[in-house]
Amino acid sequence: MKIPLIYNIRSVRQRPVSTLTTALGMALVVLVFVAMMALSRGFRAAIVDTGSRDNVLAVRSGADNELTSGLSRETAQTITSMPFVARGADGRPLASPEVYVLVSLDRLDGGDALVVARGVSPRAFEVRKNVEIIRGRALNPGASEILVGESIVGRFAGTEIGETLEFANRDWTVVGHFAAGGSGFESEIWGENEQFMPAFRGEVFQSITFRMTDPSAFESVKTTLENDPRLPVSAYLEYEFYAEQSALLTQILNIAAVFIAGIMAIGAVFGAVNTMYAAVGARAPEIAVLLTLGFRPVSVLASFLFEALVIAFIGGVLGGLLALPLNGIMTSTTNWASMSEVAFAFRVTPDLLLRGVIFALLMGLVGGFFPARRAARQPIVQVARQV
Amino acid sequence: MALLQVRNLSKVYQRDSQAIPVFEDIDLDIDTGEFLVLMGPSGSGKTTLLNLIAGLDEPTTGTITVGGEEVTAMSRRQLAAWRSNHVGFIFQLYNLLPVLTAYQNVELPLLLTHLSKKERRQHVMTALDVVGVSDRADHFPRQLSGGQEQRVAIGRAIVSDPTLILADEPTGDLDAKSADEILTLMQRLNREFEKTILLVTHDQRAAERGEAIMHLDKGVLTR
Amino acid sequence: MKYARLIWVNLTRNKRRTILTTLSVAAALFLFVALRSVNTTLNEARDVGSESRMVVRNAISVVFTVPEAYYSWLTTVPGVRRVTWGNWFHGIYQDPRDFFPSFAVDVDGYLDVYSNEMEIPEDQKEAWRRERTAALVGTGLMERFGWRLGQTINMTSMIYSPDQPWPFTIRGVYTPFPGWTDEAFYFHYDYLYEMVEQVQPGWYVLELEDPSLAATVASTIDEHYENSRYATRTETEHAFQSGMISMYGNVGLLMNAVGMAVFFAILLVAANAMMMAARERASEVAVLKTLGFSDRLLFGLVLVEAATITVIGGLLGVVGAKLLFEGTGFQGAGFLPGFEVKLSTAMYGMLIAVVLGLISGLVPAWQAARLPVAHTLRRVA
Numbered sequence: 001m002k003i004p005l006i007y008n009i010r011s012v013r014q015r016p017v018s019t020l021t022t023a024l025g026m027a028l029v030v031l032v033f034v035a036m037m038a039l040s041r042g043f044r045a046a047i048v049d050t051g052s053r054d055n056v057l058a059v060r061s062g063a064d065n066e067l068t069s070g071l072s073r074e075t076a077q078t079i080t081s082m083p084f085v086a087r088g089a090d091g092r093p094l095a096s097p098e099v100y101v102l103v104s105l106d107r108l109d110g111g112d113a114l115v116v117a118r119g120v121s122p123r124a125f126e127v128r129k130n131v132e133i134i135r136g137r138a139l140n141p142g143a144s145e146i147l148v149g150e151s152i153v154g155r156f157a158g159t160e161i162g163e164t165l166e167f168a169n170r171d172w173t174v175v176g177h178f179a180a181g182g183s184g185f186e187s188e189i190w191g192e193n194e195q196f197m198p199a200f201r202g203e204v205f206q207s208i209t210f211r212m213t214d215p216s217a218f219e220s221v222k223t224t225l226e227n228d229p230r231l232p233v234s235a236y237l238e239y240e241f242y243a244e245q246s247a248l249l250t251q252i253l254n255i256a257a258v259f260i261a262g263i264m265a266i267g268a269v270f271g272a273v274n275t276m277y278a279a280v281g282a283r284a285p286e287i288a289v290l291l292t293l294g295f296r297p298v299s300v301l302a303s304f305l306f307e308a309l310v311i312a313f314i315g316g317v318l319g320g321l322l323a324l325p326l327n328g329i330m331t332s333t334t335n336w337a338s339m340s341e342v343a344f345a346f347r348v349t350p351d352l353l354l355r356g357v358i359f360a361l362l363m364g365l366v367g368g369f370f371p372a373r374r375a376a377r378q379p380i381v382q383v384a385r386q387v
Numbered sequence: 388m389a390l391l392q393v394r395n396l397s398k399v400y401q402r403d404s405q406a407i408p409v410f411e412d413i414d415l416d417i418d419t420g421e422f423l424v425l426m427g428p429s430g431s432g433k434t435t436l437l438n439l440i441a442g443l444d445e446p447t448t449g450t451i452t453v454g455g456e457e458v459t460a461m462s463r464r465q466l467a468a469w470r471s472n473h474v475g476f477i478f479q480l481y482n483l484l485p486v487l488t489a490y491q492n493v494e495l496p497l498l499l500t501h502l503s504k505k506e507r508r509q510h511v512m513t514a515l516d517v518v519g520v521s522d523r524a525d526h527f528p529r530q531l532s533g534g535q536e537q538r539v540a541i542g543r544a545i546v547s548d549p550t551l552i553l554a555d556e557p558t559g560d561l562d563a564k565s566a567d568e569i570l571t572l573m574q575r576l577n578r579e580f581e582k583t584i585l586l587v588t589h590d591q592r593a594a595e596r597g598e599a600i601m602h603l604d605k606g607v608l609t610r
Numbered sequence: 611m612k613y614a615r616l617i618w619v620n621l622t623r624n625k626r627r628t629i630l631t632t633l634s635v636a637a638a639l640f641l642f643v644a645l646r647s648v649n650t651t652l653n654e655a656r657d658v659g660s661e662s663r664m665v666v667r668n669a670i671s672v673v674f675t676v677p678e679a680y681y682s683w684l685t686t687v688p689g690v691r692r693v694t695w696g697n698w699f700h701g702i703y704q705d706p707r708d709f710f711p712s713f714a715v716d717v718d719g720y721l722d723v724y725s726n727e728m729e730i731p732e733d734q735k736e737a738w739r740r741e742r743t744a745a746l747v748g749t750g751l752m753e754r755f756g757w758r759l760g761q762t763i764n765m766t767s768m769i770y771s772p773d774q775p776w777p778f779t780i781r782g783v784y785t786p787f788p789g790w791t792d793e794a795f796y797f798h799y800d801y802l803y804e805m806v807e808q809v810q811p812g813w814y815v816l817e818l819e820d821p822s823l824a825a826t827v828a829s830t831i832d833e834h835y836e837n838s839r840y841a842t843r844t845e846t847e848h849a850f851q852s853g854m855i856s857m858y859g860n861v862g863l864l865m866n867a868v869g870m871a872v873f874f875a876i877l878l879v880a881a882n883a884m885m886m887a888a889r890e891r892a893s894e895v896a897v898l899k900t901l902g903f904s905d906r907l908l909f910g911l912v913l914v915e916a917a918t919i920t921v922i923g924g925l926l927g928v929v930g931a932k933l934l935f936e937g938t939g940f941q942g943a944g945f946l947p948g949f950e951v952k953l954s955t956a957m958y959g960m961l962i963a964v965v966l967g968l969i970s971g972l973v974p975a976w977q978a979a980r981l982p983v984a985h986t987l988r989r990v991a
Contacts, residue, residue, distance in 0.1 A: 004498065010486035021882040028875035032868055039864075067673060068769065102671045114671050167670075169837065260868060263641045264875055267634035271879035274627050278886045289482045292443060293496050293543075294471025296464065331860060381444040 003290060003299050008307040015279065022268075022275045023315035026363055029264040030319025030356040035326055036257035037355075038346040040250050046344035047246035047335065049183035051238035054215040055127060058225060058233040059207045065245065066100040071205045075231055079208055084221045086211040088126055095210035096121040096128075099196040102340055103167040103189070105156045113332075113341040115152060116188040117167070119196025127211055131185055136161045136176025139192050146172045149186040150179045151330070151343040165189075168199035184242065184335070187342045209238060245335060265363055268315075272367030276308050280375040291380045301376035308368020309361055316360025320353040388455070389416035390583055391440065391551060396449030398435055409435050410606035413449070417551075422577040422584045424597035431603045433587040437553050440585070441474050442466040454550050471499040475544030479556040481536045483528040483543075489515070490524040493542040500547065514546040515539075517580070518572060534565030541572060545582065552576070554586040558593055570596045613907075617915050624887065628919060631883040635923025635963065636930065638876035643931040643951055643959045645865040645872070651949045652861060655851065657789070661821040663723065665850040666814040666831060669841035672698075675810035677840055684814055687830055689823035694719020695811035697802060700768040701776070701795060703755060710751055712765075712795035714802035723817045727790040734759075734782035742801050744781035750792030752783055759783060770806050815847075873962065880970035884916050888974035892981065899983045909979040916971025917964055924963025928956045 012019050051057070058079060059069035076097035079085070085093045099119030106112050122141065125131055139145045148159045158165045158174070165172050172191065180186045197203060212221060218237055225235040280287070290300060327348035335342040393415035400407040409432040417423050427433050438444040440451055442458050451458045453473060461469060483492045493514050497507045515521040518538040520531075528536055537557060544552055554573070558566035574596050576582040586597060594600050602609045621628050666684065668674035675697075684693045694716045701712035717739055721730075730738075730746070738744045747757065757763060762779045778797055786792045803809055818827060828844040835842045845853075895908060932951040934940075940949050 002498070004487075004491070004495075006491075007484065007486060014486055017885065018882060021878045025875045025878040025882075028871045028878075032871050036868075062773075102673060104670055260641060260645075260872075263637050264872055266637040267876050267879055270630040270634040270637075271882060274630055274879075274883050274886065277626065278890075285480070285482050286484050289478075289484065290495075291467070292441070292470065292476050294467045294469075294499050296467050381438050 003295055003303040005306060008303055009310060011279070011283070012307055012310050018275050018278070019311055019314070022272050023311050023318060025268045025271045026312055026315025026360050027318035027322060029261055029268045029363070030316050030360050031322045032264060033257060033261035033359055034320060034323040034348060034352055034356045035346070036253060036260065037352055038323065038326060038348045039331075040253035040257060041349070041352070042344045042347040043253065043333070043342075044246050044250045045347055046182060046187075046342060047184050048239070048243045049130070049181055050185055051240070051242040052129065053237060053239045054129075055209055055211050055238035056218065056221055056225075056235050057207055057209045057238040057241045058231075058235045061226070061232050061234045063234065066098075066206045067102070069100075069206045071097070071208060071233065073203060073205070075233065076205050076208050078228075078230060079225065079233070080210070082224070084213050084217065084224070086213045088123070092123070093210065094123055094127045095208060096124040097193060097205040097208040098124070099193050099200060099204075100206035101168075101196065101200045103165075105152075105165065105167075106158075108155055108157055113156075114334075115156070116340040117146075117196065118188050118190050119193035119200075120190050121193055124190070124209075127209055128180070128185070130181040130183065131178055132180075133176050134179045136174075139175065139190075141192060142195070143192075144170055144172050144195065145175045146189050146191040147176045147178050148174050149188045149190070150177055151186040152189065153177050155343070168196075170199055182345070184342055187332075187340070249333070261359070265359070269363050269367040272308060272311065272364060273371060275311070276304065276368050276371035277374065279307070280304060280371045280378075283375075284378065287375050287378050288380050291378065297376035300378075301372045304372035304375045305365070305368045308364045308372065310364075312360045312362075312364025312367075313357065315363075316357035319360065320356045323348055323353070323356070390419040390421075390454055391415070391417040391585070392450075392452040393440070394450050394452075396436075396439065396451065397447045398432065398439065398444075399447045408606065410603065410608070413606075413608050415601075415608060417583060417585060419583055420577070420581045422574070422596075422598045423586070424594045424600045425585065425587045425603055426589060426594050426600060427603035428589060432606065433589075433603055434555055436603065437555050437585070437587050440551075441476055441553055442470055468499075471496060472547065473550040475547070475549040475552040477537075477540055477544045477552065477554040477557045479559040481528070481533075481540045481560075483536055483539055485528050488525050488527055489520060489531065489539045489542075492528070492539055493546050496543060496547045510546050511542075514542040517545065517576075518542040532565070533561050534568060537561060537565070537569055538572065541569070541576075545576065545580075550583065552582050552584045554584065556588055556590075557586070558588070558590060566590075566593070613911060613914075617911060617918065620887070620891070620911075620915055621918060624890075627883055627887065631880055632919050632923040632926070634879045635876055635920050635966065636926035638872050639924045639927025639959050639963055640931045640934075641872050641927075642869055642962060643928050643955055644935065645869045646955050646958065647931075647935070647949060647951050648946060649862050649865050650952055650955055651946045654789075657848070657851075660726070660847055661824070662818045663847040664816045664818060664824060664827060664844055665847055666816065666842050666844045667812070667850070669832075669843040672813065674840075675812055676814065676842060678810055680814065680835070680840075680842075681811075683834070684816065684831070687816075687827060689819055689827050690816045691819045692719060692722055692817045693814055694723050695799065695814045696720070697799060697809065697812040698769070699795075699797075699802070701765040702768060703763060703765050706768070708754075710754075710793045710795060711791070712797075714799045715796050716799050719815070720796065723815055727787055728784035729787065730782055730784045737781035741779065741781055742798055742804075743778055744797065745778040746782040746784055746796040747780050748792040748794050749783060749785050751795060752780075754793065774805070776805070816844075873966070877966055877970055880916065880920060880966060881973065883919075884912070884970050884974045887915075888912070888977055895978050895981050896983045899981065905979040908981075909975045912975035912978050913968055913971040916974075917967030920963045920967030920970065921960070924960050924966075927963075928959040931959075932956065 058071070059066060060071055063069035080093050080095040080097070085095050088094050098121070101117050102114045103117045104112050105115050122139070125133070133147065134150065136147070139147060146165065153159045161174055161176065163174050165174065178190065193205065212218065222235045225231055225233055287300060291297065326346040329346045330343055331346070332341050332343040334340070393413060396413040397411040398409040400409060413436070425433050425436070435444065439446050440453070440458070442461065446459060449459070456469065458466070458469065490511055493511050494507055497510055502510070512521060515524055518541050520535055520538045520542065523531060523535060528539070531539065557573070558569055561569060570593055573584060573586065577584050586593065588594060599610070666676065668676050681693060681695070684690065696713045696715040699712040699714050721735060738746045751757070757780055759780055762777055765776045765778060766774065767776060799811070816827070818824060824846050831844045832842050898908065935949060935951055
């Protein structure tokens with residue numbers, strides 16, 4: 001009892017201008033939606049991927065970011081020797097007590113920005129599985145050397161291998177670049193913790209990160225550390241520590257995306273409503289014939305609704321295609337928790353594109369409903385008379 | 388018993404507060420295999436009567452029975468189903484769907500049945516053959532002449548082998564030659580295929596093709 | 611004006627379409643105005659500050675402090691009339707998301723240096739000065755939280771230990787002069803000093819005798835401390851603010867890009883509606899022409915019709931935005947203090963609405979002007 005779908009598909013092609021403008025309107029809404037969500041996801045990915053679920057990060061109790069934290073050598077030492085700290089192939093603990101400071105670097109496109117400088121232990125590359133040196137070599141202990149994160153290279157002056165950066169009254173030679181799977185670490189400069197300490201804050205670490213022997217035992221590790229009277233620390237799952245930092249901005253971007261796209265959608269939906277009403281009006285004789293032939297009004301409604309969905313689908317796909325080129329484009333903002341600049345890329349994922357199409361289909365559904373109902377309710381006789 | 392029985396039929400239109408009667412208290416019988424022509428000036432209600440018989444509209448009073456079934460007592464949904472099986476309607480302005488080919492236009496009524504694609508094809512090709520446009524099966528309405536379009540429309544009207552064929556000024560928009568061909572076709576449908584036809588027109592030449600003529604004027608039906 | 615009826619009749623011919631199109635335009639302009647206001651707010655925040663004032667901060671970042679000891683030398687710098695200092699407190703009143711700026715400051719210095727930015731009744735100035743735990747609050751903040759003069763409130767700080775309660779008594783309310791925020795919270799630096807170990811100033815504010823001395827003063831100070839443990843960066847208050855704002859990232863670009871998408875989307879909707887209307891009215895246009903209406907006149911009528919829809923829609927959107935955002939005191943979760951829909955933004959929005967109308971009406975207007983009369987009439991008859 002169904003009206004052939006080919007009827008709707010061909011009808012849509014019969015009015016190319018109308019169809020295209022409506023679809024394009026929806027495409028733009030989908031584009032804005034996908035773009036803003038891609039921005040939000042990119043930011044979150046950069047921050048969130050920074051931490052691992054297998055590691056614990058400890059800072060001074062009450063501190064929720066590394067910048068304002070301070071841990072003594074003894075504290076670091078005590079934690080490192082605890083039984084739940086995993087050991088590497090050589091039997092030594094996989095722990096990295098770190099110095100965390102901010103340095104001001106000159107941007108290649110003018111102005112300057114604050115960048116995180118992290119003084120790490122030589123074990124850092126093992127503790128953090130996703131970080132690896134991609135160019136140059138590792139740091140020589142005791143030398144005034146630094147490694148530069150991949151997303152800093154090319155954006156700031158003096159970051160090529162062999163070049164020198166000056167901060168904290170010392171010259172530091174860049175001996176290598178490292179990548180960290182697109183995460184926040186790539187926006188950092190790494191040096192040796194023992195070298196950074198005297199240069200900056202004195203005999204104090206800002207944090208200590210270590211791998212757990214049993215990642216599922218985090219709760220007990222946390223309790224042990226926080227209840228120990230010798231240790232004035234707060235312990236976090238490394239992953240969650242960084243995830244928290246991204247929460248606010250991610251939320252703002254998501255809300256903004258929904259808000260903006262939502263209002264644009266109102267406009268697009270109204271446009272679709274107009275288009276469909278016009279179509280129903282122009283095809284009144286055809287609708288009368290279908291009803292005369294015995295097709296049920298419900299079939300007519302479904303038929304026109306399908307037509308609206310076809311247009312919406314075109315819009316959704318078009319919007320996704322328009323958004324694709326954004327994928328991978330880098331931008332930056334300030335990570336307010338660390339007051340440092342973090343670079344991240346737009347992240348257009350297949351599931352986001354799918355959501356875009358679904359969003360479009362929803363718009364088509366809402367926009368097409370009333371006109372479709374009008375078509376179904378059309379009194380046959382009235383129209384036959386018009387003819 | 389007559390195939391079509393109309394008893395005490397009245398139709399009164401309400402426009403704002405005014406009652407506009409079209410006709411009142413009409414009786415009509417059409418036997419199976421009859422070719423009846425209904426004539427009358429414009430506005431006399433011929434089309435209205437046709438619409439009522441086809442179940443496209445509701446009478447103010449009266450009953451219409453077709454093949455023993457009381458059309459006037461059916462719900463809108465029942466009417467839709469009934470129409471698809473029992474009525475073939477031919478309009479003045481063909482009303483083919485411009486986005487479908489001739490074949491697909493004729494096939495439309497069959498989509499409401501349970502016939503398989505192969506069976507539908509058989510019926511459609513037969514219908515196209517009868518009306519003489521099988522060589523144009525894959526053409527779109529805009530590629531056909533007026534006469535050919537009306538033939539396709541007739542094909543659509545007969546493809547599901549309806550009990551009753553209702554034609555509303557089928558030659559009204561055609562040139563003399565095409566009109567002639569269409570009327571010949573309708574006569575053939577009646578004599579060769581024994582179709583019952585009620586044709587409404589104000590064209591005298593068309594009237595002469597039927598078996599019997601009735602007049603509807605000022606709400607009164609006369610032989 | 612005599613054609614007003616004709617235009618009105620055309621607009622109301624298909625009420626549904628006209629209303630929907632108008633509302634679409636309204637939605638788009640609403641958004642447009644909102645986006646632009648984000649930009650103007652950020653730009654304005656950038657403009658805060660006087661040319662006669664400079665900020666001295668830690669060269670690395672404002673996150674790090676500058677030594678108390680620097681005070682005495684700074685007062686001797688030629689061209690500097692007064693030196694005062696402050697510290698970022700990041701205070702929270704009840705909900706951490708209800709953001710407002712809070713500072714621990716050198717009371718006498720701030721009252722002097724910022725006298726042109728804030729108006730405070732004399733007795734309140736004194737009351738603030740006298741009490742260690744007294745606070746000076748902006749009118750906007752008073753209204754937002756419903757505080758009263760003399761009320762004691764409890765706050766916590768995001769920076770200093772989270773469980774530590776900080777009671778303050780509101781002794782002064784300031785009314786800001788244009789360009790200064792009405793939601794700042796100032797209290798005694800000495801209170802901070804007393805409660806927290808080893809606290810140092812976050813920055814020094816210098817008032818210059820003459821704004822033109824800014825560059826020399828900056829280089830004098832920064833060179834002096836260049837090789838010390840706490841190197842300084844001295845910049846005008848303006849530059850300091852700019853630096854803070856640019857930390858958001860390229861929000862301006864994002865807002866503009868989205869704005870453009872909105873504009874085009876709505877253009878499509880409006881143009882489509884106009885074209886549909888035109889198609890339906892072809893025969894009438896032909897008839898008007900036979901009566902003697904010129905091509906040019908019909909062109910104009912269609913344009914005016916299109917513009918009427920978009921202007922009305924635009925008004926709805928712009929006014930709606932102004933009422934909504936200012937009625938709810940929207941501040942963007944604290945990131946957009948002083949958010950408002952400026953008159954210039956509203957005017958810009960209306961201009962966009964007019965342009966939108968003209969462009970959307972262009973094609974149908976052109977079609978109406980060029981419509982071949984005889985051909986069209988033949989189709990109808």
